[in-house]
Amino acid sequence: MGKHERAWVEATERLTARLANGADPDEELVEAGRPDLAEALADRLRSDFPDATAVRHAGNSYDSLGDLIVETPDGETFVEAKFVASGGTRANLGQDTLTEFGLFEDATAWSDFREEIGFPEDREALLREFDGYPDDVRDWSYKSAVYDRAKHLKNVLDVSRGQNTGSRADEVLADPDATEKEREAARIVNAILDLDREEKLAYFDHLREAEQNPRNVETFAHLIVCGYHTADALDEHFDDDLEDIKRLLETDSYRLYEVNRNSGAVSVENPSELLAGFEWEDTRVEIPEDGTSVSVVTGPPGNRRRVLNIAYNWKNKFQGIQTPSMNVFVPEA
DNA sequence: GACTGGTCGCTGTACCACCT
DNA sequence: AGGTGGTACAGCGACCAGTC
Numbered sequence: 001m002g003k004h005e006r007a008w009v010e011a012t013e014r015l016t017a018r019l020a021n022g023a024d025p026d027e028e029l030v031e032a033g034r035p036d037l038a039e040a041l042a043d044r045l046r047s048d049f050p051d052a053t054a055v056r057h058a059g060n061s062y063d064s065l066g067d068l069i070v071e072t073p074d075g076e077t078f079v080e081a082k083f084v085a086s087g088g089t090r091a092n093l094g095q096d097t098l099t100e101f102g103l104f105e106d107a108t109a110w111s112d113f114r115e116e117i118g119f120p121e122d123r124e125a126l127l128r129e130f131d132g133y134p135d136d137v138r139d140w141s142y143k144s145a146v147y148d149r150a151k152h153l154k155n156v157l158d159v160s161r162g163q164n165t166g167s168r169a170d171e172v173l174a175d176p177d178a179t180e181k182e183r184e185a186a187r188i189v190n191a192i193l194d195l196d197r198e199e200k201l202a203y204f205d206h207l208r209e210a211e212q213n214p215r216n217v218e219t220f221a222h223l224i225v226c227g228y229h230t231a232d233a234l235d236e237h238f239d240d241d242l243e244d245i246k247r248l249l250e251t252d253s254y255r256l257y258e259v260n261r262n263s264g265a266v267s268v269e270n271p272s273e274l275l276a277g278f279e280w281e282d283t284r285v286e287i288p289e290d291g292t293s294v295s296v297v298t299g300p301p302g303n304r305r306r307v308l309n310i311a312y313n314w315k316n317k318f319q320g321i322q323t324p325s326m327n328v329f330v331p332e333a
Numbered sequence: 334g335a336c337t338g339g340t341c342g343c344t345g346t347a348c349c350a351c352c353t
Numbered sequence: 354a355g356g357t358g359g360t361a362c363a364g365c366g367a368c369c370a371g372t373c
Contacts (some may be wrong), residue, residue: 009342082343111338165364294366323338
């Protein structure tokens with residue numbers, strides 16, 4: 001997955017730039033990408049920016065907003081292109097972003113919290129309960145000792161691509177023909193998933209007790225919605241005066257273009273207009289009693305609105321194993 | 334050179350509201 | 354009650370920079 005999906009997306013982005021410039025489509029890009037989607041987006045850009053002088057692919061540099069840059073005599077518009085089947089993730093953030101950027105005062109970072117409650121030791125104990133790991137799993141002195149063993153458990157369970165590991169474990173446990181080895185793997189996987197969920201709920205209890213910094217919550221929401229997704233991009237602006245940031249976002253000319261992968265339909269959003277639609281009053285992070293995601297909400301009691309949902313989860317392998325991360329979603333209006 | 338943590342853009346699916 | 358369309362969000366592998 002991963003790299004493979006990115007490759008066609010990038011080819012489609014590059015193709016869009018070529019087509020929007022009126023250049024001949026590059027055969028390699030046509031092969032690698034989705035020319036139909038590139039054409040739909042290029043057509044839309046040409047009609048939205050009739051006086052465009054050029055469309056550039058922003059490349060993979062993370063210091064630029066968006067994927068494509070439309071040049072007009074008045075300046076540049078940064079275009080974030082998303083080729084989506086449905087919904088869509090707005091951003092992925094590092095696991096400790098909310099505490100690092102001071103949305104909470106004196107709260108423990110997620111990574112530190114896990115250490116403090118002994119999550120790694122509990123997880124190791126569970127992984128050790130399985131007999132019969134292959135000889136090449138690494139020694140416990142390596143962090144990847146965990147990844148190797150988790151990978152092996154997934155192999156034993158025969159989890160298919162895209163399949164939820166937990167549901168596969170349940171399937172195995174419900175299958176009368178499953179071997180004792182498979183059952184053992186399923187039991188351990190489920191125990192780790194439970195442990196991880198407990199750990200997240202405990203962390204949310206901790207966050208709920210912490211004071212919040214409304215200015216930082218509001219700043220965070222503005223920058224994320226307007227395309228400043230990476231730690232570096234956030235860093236660059238975070239300490240500026242909030243009113244300056246709002247002015248920056250209004251003048252940024254950042255647009256989000258979504259191309260539906262099935263229909264080729266193109267829709268466009270101006271994120272700074274979305275933000276201008278909220279009453280920025282009593283802005284805070286709302287932390288549910290049960291659930292693994294938090295929300296940024298704003299507005300007076302009669303008109304509370306969700307600005308962002310932020311899910312705490314782990315990438316790679318399954319929950320609790322490899323790469324803790326936060327996924328950000330902008331709820332539909 | 335091996336390993337790690339952080340970050341990237343994106344997918345799959347359970348669930349829910351709505352319709353018949 | 355069953356079907357369906359949309360959404361929330363849990364989850365994916367790859368890449369890369371930093372460290373030792």
